[in-house]
Amino acid sequence: xxxxxxxxxxxxxxxxxxxxxxxxxxxxxxxxxxxxxxxxxxxxxxxxxxxxxxxxxxxxxxxxxxxxxxxxxxxxxxxxxxxxxxxxxxxxxxxxxxxxxxxxxxxxxxxxxxxxxxxxxxxxxxxxxxxxxxxxxxxxxxxxxxxxxxxxxxxxxxxxxxxxxxxxxxxxxxxxxxxxxxxxxxxxxxxxxxxxxxxxxxxxxxxxxxxxxxxxxxxxxxxxxxxxxxxxxxxxxxxxxxxxxxxxxxxxxxxxxxxxxxxxxxxxxxxxxxxxxxxx
Amino acid sequence: xxxxxxxxxxxxxxxxxxxxxxxxxxxxxxxxxxxxxxxxxxxxxxxxxxxxxxxxxxxxxxxxxxxxxxxxxxxxxxxxxxxxxxxxxxxxxxxxxxxxxxxxxxxxxxxxxxxxxxxxxxxxxxxxxxxxxxxxxxxxxxxxxxxxxxxxxxxxxxxxxxxxxxxxxxxxxxxxxxxxxxxxxxxxxxxxxxxxxxxxxxxxxxxxxxxxxxxxxxxxxxxxxxxxxxxxxxxxxxxxxxxxxxxxxxxxxxxxxxxxxxxxxxxxxxxxxxxxxxxxxxxxxxxxxxxxxxxxxxxxxxxxxxxxxxxxxxxxxxxxxxxxxxxxxxxxxxxxxxxxxxxxxxxxxxxxxxxxxxxxxxxxxxxxxxxxxxxxxxxxxxxxxxxxxxxxxxxxxxxxxxxxxxxxx
Numbered sequence: 001x002x003x004x005x006x007x008x009x010x011x012x013x014x015x016x017x018x019x020x021x022x023x024x025x026x027x028x029x030x031x032x033x034x035x036x037x038x039x040x041x042x043x044x045x046x047x048x049x050x051x052x053x054x055x056x057x058x059x060x061x062x063x064x065x066x067x068x069x070x071x072x073x074x075x076x077x078x079x080x081x082x083x084x085x086x087x088x089x090x091x092x093x094x095x096x097x098x099x100x101x102x103x104x105x106x107x108x109x110x111x112x113x114x115x116x117x118x119x120x121x122x123x124x125x126x127x128x129x130x131x132x133x134x135x136x137x138x139x140x141x142x143x144x145x146x147x148x149x150x151x152x153x154x155x156x157x158x159x160x161x162x163x164x165x166x167x168x169x170x171x172x173x174x175x176x177x178x179x180x181x182x183x184x185x186x187x188x189x190x191x192x193x194x195x196x197x198x199x200x201x202x203x204x205x206x207x208x209x210x211x212x213x214x215x216x217x218x219x220x221x222x223x224x225x226x227x228x229x230x231x232x233x234x235x236x237x238x239x240x241x242x243x244x245x246x247x248x249x250x251x252x253x254x255x256x257x258x259x260x261x262x263x264x265x266x267x268x269x270x271x272x273x274x275x276x277x278x279x280x
Numbered sequence: 281x282x283x284x285x286x287x288x289x290x291x292x293x294x295x296x297x298x299x300x301x302x303x304x305x306x307x308x309x310x311x312x313x314x315x316x317x318x319x320x321x322x323x324x325x326x327x328x329x330x331x332x333x334x335x336x337x338x339x340x341x342x343x344x345x346x347x348x349x350x351x352x353x354x355x356x357x358x359x360x361x362x363x364x365x366x367x368x369x370x371x372x373x374x375x376x377x378x379x380x381x382x383x384x385x386x387x388x389x390x391x392x393x394x395x396x397x398x399x400x401x402x403x404x405x406x407x408x409x410x411x412x413x414x415x416x417x418x419x420x421x422x423x424x425x426x427x428x429x430x431x432x433x434x435x436x437x438x439x440x441x442x443x444x445x446x447x448x449x450x451x452x453x454x455x456x457x458x459x460x461x462x463x464x465x466x467x468x469x470x471x472x473x474x475x476x477x478x479x480x481x482x483x484x485x486x487x488x489x490x491x492x493x494x495x496x497x498x499x500x501x502x503x504x505x506x507x508x509x510x511x512x513x514x515x516x517x518x519x520x521x522x523x524x525x526x527x528x529x530x531x532x533x534x535x536x537x538x539x540x541x542x543x544x545x546x547x548x549x550x551x552x553x554x555x556x557x558x559x560x561x562x563x564x565x566x567x568x569x570x571x572x573x574x575x576x577x578x579x580x581x582x583x584x585x586x587x588x589x590x591x592x593x594x595x596x597x598x599x600x601x602x603x604x605x606x607x608x609x610x611x612x613x614x615x616x617x618x619x620x621x622x623x624x625x626x627x628x629x630x631x632x633x634x635x636x637x638x639x640x641x642x643x644x645x646x647x648x649x650x651x652x653x654x655x656x657x658x659x660x661x662x663x664x665x666x667x668x669x670x671x672x673x674x675x676x677x678x679x680x681x682x683x684x685x686x687x688x689x
């Protein structure tokens with residue numbers, strides 16, 4: 001029955017070959033770097049990060065190793081994130097600020113990272129407290145206003161430089177450090193800030209009101225002036241006639257019994273009005 | 281497909297059986313000590329079952345247990361596992377006869393089986409190649425082709441051809457879809473407080489729209505794109521808001537803030553070479569925090585009040601202006617006529633006025649010289665008072681009083 005034996009043997013051989021290939025050939029994806037470790041000793045690195053390389057010309061692809069003797073340690077090639085938990089920072093003018101920050105890093109030296117940390121998580125764990133303390137130190141040197149202002153860029157660069165020194169020991173390179181949130185702490189600082197905002201608004205409201213009143217007064221005065229000008233332009237043509245004309249108007253209004261007051265007039269016969277009364 | 285499945289099973293069964301048999305009985309034998317496997321099935325079944333006391337569990341059951349098999353089928357393996365295999369084959373409900381079909385002979389034996397192997401394999405391979413080397417890329421997609429893990433090229437929309445699966449794999453990425461990330465919420469319960477440049481606090485809600493610009497960078501550069509974009513958005517928004525005043529952030533400066541945030545985000549993401557295009561940032565809400573909202577409303581109330589004052593003043597001005605112009609015009613008209621005949625006009629106006637004035641009032645004419653001038657001031661006062669009372673009670677009485685006064689004179 002040799003016919004029955006051959007396929008089985010073939011399958012066995014195929015299996016063995018597959019296992020051999022599996023332990024010899026590895027596919028290194030673009031997103032990972034591989035450290036080949038021979039009996040615990042790192043011997044070479046495949047697909048190591050190089051700045052400004054284009055995909056397709058990296059070291060990714062097929063990697064060969066000696067089966068069973070060499071093992072592959074995978075290290076992420078992509079940009080990683082480390083987030084710092086909320087920190088309270090005290091500025092030079094004794095104001096408190098709650099700060100959230102994050103850093104982005106990339107493992108550029110997988111060998112060093114493998115020796116010193118072992119895994120990406122441990123790099124993150126190592127960088128996190130350093131990020132926190134670097135942030136506190138750097139922000140603590142500055143007044144509160146500077147933390148909000150565009151000068152934050154310089155602060156960030158300093159923190160990044162400080163963090164980078166440590167990160168390099170782990171084979172990582174810090175690409176970016178950013179403050180995600182910078183808030184006033186809850187409680188008194190926040191409430192007093194609210195109080196300040198409130199009073200500022202109240203002040204603004206009063207100012208607006210007063211300005212409105214001022215404008216209104218000016219408008220009235222201008223109207224008065226304009227009216228005076230119109231009157232003067234017209235009445236100035238003959239001051240004598242104006243005097244007479246206006247007096248007549250005034251008499252009609254003031255001696256008008258319809259406005260409720262009782263008027264008694266005692267006339268002398270010498271009055272001009274009664275001139276004809278005497279009959280001469 | 282049925283054939284393929286069966287051949288798979290056959291392979292699987294032989295793989296499985298091999299080590300087990302080897303453990304139990306040596307390499308291939310139906311019984312321990314037999315060098316050459318595959319002696320006549322009937323012989324094997326008969327003698328094996330009869331002679332051995334404790335039956336080996338791996339050997340085939342007695343011949344009676346396999347009634348459906350053609351007696352002495354060529355190459356029948358004396359194995360319980362094979363029996364199981366066979367039963368399961370029956371379980372498939374295939375209608376063919378066990379003895380006559382190509383598979384009837386058990387696993388290794390039949391000549392039919394030998395011819396079918398390559399065909400089945402060939403079909404599998406062809407299907408495999410067809411399924412894994414032809415890719416349909418939708419109009420909004422790009423296919424990132426990896427050649428053994430290494431980036432090779434990007435497929436454009438349409439049908440793309442690659443090498444079959446283990447050699448080239450394709451990951452499709454939707455590059456047109458605009459994704460949205462919301463930060464903060466419009467609802468009142470959750471405030472996203474942000475410090476402005478003048479150290480005030482503002483409640484912000486905004487959304488970021490983005491899509492993938494470069495599929496391979498998007499795939500390979502950033503470990504967690506969604507979180508990255510969110511963090512970058514928050515950081516950029518806060519740093520921009522920290523440069524503007526509260527009033528700008530609340531109102532006029534919003535468009536500028538949106539643009540700056542978009543630009544800054546793009547810079548940061550380009551710095552990561554993330555392959556992401558920020559399409560836009562939209563501030564959905566920029567309000568003062570709940571705690572100080574009343575004070576802000578007070579400001580707008582004050583603005584309204586100021587506007588009211590000014591409106592009132594303008595109304596007064598209009599009124600005054602109109603009156604002045606009217607009076608001046610009236611004077612001008614009269615003056616024009618007065619100039620033509622000054623003396624007569626003056627007289628006429630005088631008499632008319634005096635007439636109108638004196639018609640309604642109490643008059644006392646005193647001839648100087650003959651009569652001692654007597655001015656009844658208390659009387660005048662009393663009468664004035666009466667008149668006031670009368671006016672208060674009834675207008676009719678007042679008319680009466682006036683008549684009485686007229687009579688008294």
